[in-house]
Amino acid sequence: MSKRISAKYKIDRRLGVNLWGRAKSPINRRDSRPGQHGQRRRKVSDFGLQLMGKQKLKGYYANISEKQFRRYYKEAVRRVGDTGENLIGLLETRLDAVVYRMKFVPTMFAARQFVSHGHVLVNGKKVTIASYLVKEGDTVEVRAKSREIPMVLEAVSSGERDVPEYHDVDHKKMVGKFVRVPKLEDVPYPVQMEPNLVIEYYSR
Incomplete structure (x- = not known):
């Protein structure tokens, strides 16, 4: 691991x-805290x-x-x-969060690494800062050279989660549009x- x-x-x-x-997640198997024997939960x-x-x-x-x-x-x-x-x-406007929500990667941790390694374009320009704040109307896409990465193909085809409605994504072209800033209830x-x-x- x-x-x-x-x-x-x-x-x-x-x-x-x-x-x-x-x-x-280990929580699905056991409800215990880190440590050899877990720790008792207190009020x-x-x-x-x-x-x-x-x-x-x-x-x-x-x-x-x-x-x-x-x-x-x-x-x-x-x-x-x-x-x-x-x-x-x-x-939710962080670039790594946007990449994750658009289902270009399987996890939020992978999204941060994916962005920092230069696989993402914002409005046609490469951005490598995961904390970059995306604006309404911005387009986010996976670079052409990165679209055949197994992790990306797996994430796009996964049915584990859906793209929220505040993003508009075309997975065939590996490009999405950040439609609007969401509210808590939308996320x-x-x-x-x-x-x-x-x-x-x-x-x-």
């Missing part, structure tokens, strides 16, 4: 949820709930760094409207995300 997959499974077990809805405090909410959302997007996640929170606060919805919108999270807990955590 690769370190990357092992790390994902450890996140699932630590949080006690199948964060990405993957069939091979969770308000702070613990807030921390868990933050860790779930941060972990889902390929476990982005705390520094970067806090920056998204500050930007969400600065913008007009509901802070929680703004936070979800920012996370197909396998588990319940509670951005309000994230806001409470950083507002302490």
